[in-house]
Amino acid sequence: MYFTMFMLGILYAIFGLFLIASGMPILFVGGIVGVMVVVQYYLSDRLILMSTGAKQVSESEEPELHRMVKLLADRYGMPMPKVAVINTQIPNAFATGRNPKNALVAVTTGIQQRLSERELQAVIGHELAHVANRDMRVLAVANFLVTLTSFLMTMLFWNMLFGGMGGRRNNGGGAVMMVYLVTIVVYFIGQLLVLALTRYREYGADHTGAEISGDPGALADALEKISGTVNQIPDKDLRKLQTANAFLIIPAALKGEGSMHLFSTHPPLQERIKRLRELEQRMRYGVR
């Protein structure tokens, strides 16, 4: 993970120097994007409440949920976060907040219904781990870099379009074109690095959450339940399949999941579950 952060730092340091050298109004653009990101960072809990339709709930409204969050927050040594519920059948949960003092944890009614107490506790533990690990801060920096680059890309695009049509610029067109191309490349590499980074933070939160609860299996069970992977196990009896064509099925080959991994913010579920199960084994029996 530190390697990824390091690469991201290097990438943008070089890019910054390149922009300054090419005479771009980098401070101006950086300033605008910076303000946007900072606003987002400070208002994240309120913005999330607005955009997801999460409703903050009091202790009397959701005593069980409050008790669970309180217990976990205590274990992390953080103050009691705000608790919210989203009224939807889709099982999900998230936490936000720039620091433990301003944290908000939200769960959907769908996840409340589906998971056992032990599993829900593991999920909330995972979300609070994001807060405890200050993942919002990492995300804000990453967000800043990516937004900045995409902003520049748009700006340069229009600049080229109109600059080109004006056609009176001496020498400018080629240089702008070059900056534009570099920006595109940086944007894509940066994006991949940021995605890798968020995936590492996911594993990190899985791990922290497991340490706090002492029960990594609970999160693995929860993930399996939410993802519906377990429900792939069929109702069908094997004897119904005993026709000749059953033997033509290609044996369980490695299915190509390949490069799609590069573009996702969450690590593949199977991998997370596998790591949690391994952690469970280690915690149960000591390192083997």
Place this chain on the structure above:
Amino acid sequence: MSTVVKAEAKLQSLGEITPSRRAGVIYRNSDDVAFLKDIRTELDTVLYQGVGATKTAFEIVDDDRGMRWIVLEDGKFNDLVSSVYTVGNAIGANGGSEYLIAAVFELYFTGTVEDNTYRSGLRTYWIYRYDRKAFYPFVPTGENEGDRDRPTEARLGHDLRKHGLTIEKSLTEWMGLWGIPF
């Protein structure tokens, strides 16, 4: 098949599982195959004659779905596994390979409830599908088709894979066998 012995030994040493004395091979019966027609005599030869014969007791059971089971019983798990292997091999090598469906091992969980391990006393089967050349766990919770403890199966699947057993990757292929005659 030797991985079965290893995976079982590992889980048993962790105090999580204990094998029962029984296992079985299930196949679609056919009189077109001479070996299957004379199965009793053939298995007597295969399991009882020759050096190193396991002398595992066996029984032939026809289930209500028209399938035939060779139910094997042996107190030594190693012998039980190698007998299952031998029976499957003998049928496969004598023209019956397309009739073979699965090999099934019966085991019991011995883990305790308190520390969130498997529920003690729960019966589980490890099914080996001959067509897929892979294992998967099966934990029935009733006699009706579809009655099974999926979360426990998923969990056990992870453990078994970790201990070296070739586990069927596609969960949709983990088909159950309800009403196993042993």
